[in-house]
Amino acid sequence: MKILVVNCNHWIGYHIVEELLDQDYSVDGLPDQEKGGDLLLFFGRNSNFTMLENEAEVSPSYTTVITIGKVVGSLETKSNRCFSIGEERPGQSAKIITIHPPLLFGEWMPMNEYGILVGEKFIRFDSEKFKQEAVYIKDFARAVMQWIQAEELPANLTAAFGKTAGRNRRNGSFCVREGEPCQNKVGELLEHYRKYRDLYG
Secondary structure, eight states: EEEETTTSSSSSHHHHHHHHHHHHEEEEEEOTTTTTSSSGGGGOOOOOOOOOOGGGGGOBBBBBBEESSSOSSOOGOOOOOOOEEEETTTTTOTTTEEOOEEEOOOOOOOOOOSEETTTTEEEETTSHHHHHHHHHHEHHHHHHHHHHHHHOOOOOEEOOOOOOOOEEEETEEEEHHHHHTTTTHHHHHHHHHHHSSOOOO
């Protein structure tokens, strides 16, 4: 099973690729050329990972394509199934499954010592919003692995916070965290941020 990850140098894309490689998938990564390449250095050497230079190198034979954020072109036509994380495409084909992520946080995202930047909005680690809604990126990435293995899914998935993992079949809402408080991960994240501060978005 070979998977293409588009915008693999997006901070979410980085964690998706990392989880795929941990699960022994063969992965091609297509970076967003408008973003800096610093994060690409952290993919390391892995015989299951190939970095593509541009769209011309994309194969027509992927089992799955995962796109993160805005994507120009029609790369979803390169596979039988495409997952679009965070960006619903107007007039998208039936084979594209849009994942609406929760409030995600984790290594490499735009942040500072006090909180995270989501779009144009700054959310403090000590805010009620963060405490109630934040989901650690690695928990979300593990949920994505389950979805790419599932045979049938709705066209839209809402990845929701919850204490028990499960799926509400009526509205496509999935719970992706089993109750470990997100605050437990903040200390580790801040250590990482302090170590690699200059490379954060």
